[in-house]
Amino acid sequence: KNQVISAVLIAVALGVALRSLKRASDPALASAIATWESFAHGGLALFSGVLHGVVKLVPFAVFAVVASVVSRTGVGVFAALGPFLATVLLGLFLHAVVWYGVLVSVAARRSPLAFFSGAADAALTALSCGSSLATLPITLRCLQDKLKVSPASARLAACVGTNLNHDGIILYEAAAAIFVTQALGTHLTISQQVTVALSSVMAGIGIAGVPEAGLITLPLVLGAAGVSDATVTAVVPLLLPIDWLVGRGRAATN
Numbered sequence: 001k002n003q004v005i006s007a008v009l010i011a012v013a014l015g016v017a018l019r020s021l022k023r024a025s026d027p028a029l030a031s032a033i034a035t036w037e038s039f040a041h042g043g044l045a046l047f048s049g050v051l052h053g054v055v056k057l058v059p060f061a062v063f064a065v066v067a068s069v070v071s072r073t074g075v076g077v078f079a080a081l082g083p084f085l086a087t088v089l090l091g092l093f094l095h096a097v098v099w100y101g102v103l104v105s106v107a108a109r110r111s112p113l114a115f116f117s118g119a120a121d122a123a124l125t126a127l128s129c130g131s132s133l134a135t136l137p138i139t140l141r142c143l144q145d146k147l148k149v150s151p152a153s154a155r156l157a158a159c160v161g162t163n164l165n166h167d168g169i170i171l172y173e174a175a176a177a178i179f180v181t182q183a184l185g186t187h188l189t190i191s192q193q194v195t196v197a198l199s200s201v202m203a204g205i206g207i208a209g210v211p212e213a214g215l216i217t218l219p220l221v222l223g224a225a226g227v228s229d230a231t232v233t234a235v236v237p238l239l240l241p242i243d244w245l246v247g248r249g250r251a252a253t254n
Contacts, residue, residue, distance in 0.1 A: 008202075018033060018036060018037070021033055061237075065233075065234065065237040066237050066238065066240075066241075069234060069237075069238060080183060081238070081239070081241070081242050084175070084176075084179045084242075085242045085245070085246065087175060087179075088171070088172055088175050088176075088246055088249070089245075089246070089249055091171050091175060092168055092171060092172070092249045092250065092252075092253045093249075095167060095168075095171060095253060096123075096167075096168075096252065096253045097116070100112075100115075101115075101116070115147065117146075118142055118146035118147040119139075119142050119146075119147065120142075121138055121141070121142050121146075122135055122138045122139040122142045123252045124252075125138045126248075126251040126252045126254065127248045127249070127251065127252040128248070129251070130244075130247045130248050130251045131251055132162055132166070132168075132251050132254035133162055135251070136158060136159070136162050139158045139162070140154055140155065140158050143157070143158060162254070164205050165254065166204035166205070166207060166250075166254050167204070167253055167254060168249065168250030168251065168252070168253030168254045169200075169203070169204045169207060169217070169250050169254065170200045170201055170203075170204040171200075171250075171253070172246060172250050173199075173200040173203060173204070173217065173218055173221040174196055174197055174200045174221070176218055176221070176222075176239065177196045177200070177218075177221045177222055177224070177225040177227075178193070178196070178225075180222060180225070180227060180231075180235050181225050181226070181227065184227070184231065186226070188225060188226075192225060192226065195224050195225070196221060196224055196225050198224075199220060199221045199224035199225075200221050202220075203217035203218075203220050203221055204217075215236065215239070215240070215243050215247075218236060218239070219232045219236060222235070222236075
């Protein structure tokens with residue numbers, strides 16, 4: 001029923017409990033803990049193998065779903081994606097350039113032009129490869145060599161930020177949820193929009209900085225917006241034609 005957050009919280013609780021038991025070094029529990037660790041590693045390998053197989057089938061499945069929708073509604077369904085694409089890219093630009101520029105100027109008391117000049121290599125690399133995680137070495141080099149941040153601070157900020165601070169994904173998923181619900185004739189209330197925002201933040205924190213990662217957690221956010229599973233299945237493939245371009249903008253923002 002798309003209750004992904006519950007599964008994540010249960011996994012975190014189990015992981016914390018296992019670590020605390022492992023630190024206790026109780027001989028009576030050593031064997032049991034080792035069994036649980038082996039089960040976790042084996043389960044990860046098993047589901048990773050299944051996922052790789054599913055990923056290979058995704059292009060064919062997307063083609064079939066899009067073809068089915070176009071056959072029923074015509075190609076006009078893609079006309080609505082133009083304003084959505086422009087809105088998302090404008091939002092990412094305002095956040096990354098205007099908002100961050102204000103923070104750098106007011107909070108850090110640095111020149112925004114000098115900051116963006118020093119960070120340009122990292123942003124352009126993320127824009128080209130679509131992954132903030134793959135850009136991490138370039139980010140560290142920009143922080144230390146061009147922006148003159150100390151190595152300890154640069155490593156802490158860049159590594160934590162790359163794993164937790166996915167502003168691009170958060171903004172995209174919130175905008176996508178509002179776009180989809182409005183396209184379906186539903187206007188979210190303020191409380192529902194707050195729920196969508198919080199779900200986007202949770203999804204952004206819990207996802208890896210790899211290409212197209214935002215699309216993986218989008219069903220979670222759409223579910224929080226009250227979109228049915230059947231509708232999510234039909235809608236998400238329609239966003240794929242523009243997701244490649246939006247993904248680059250998300251990565252650069254991250």
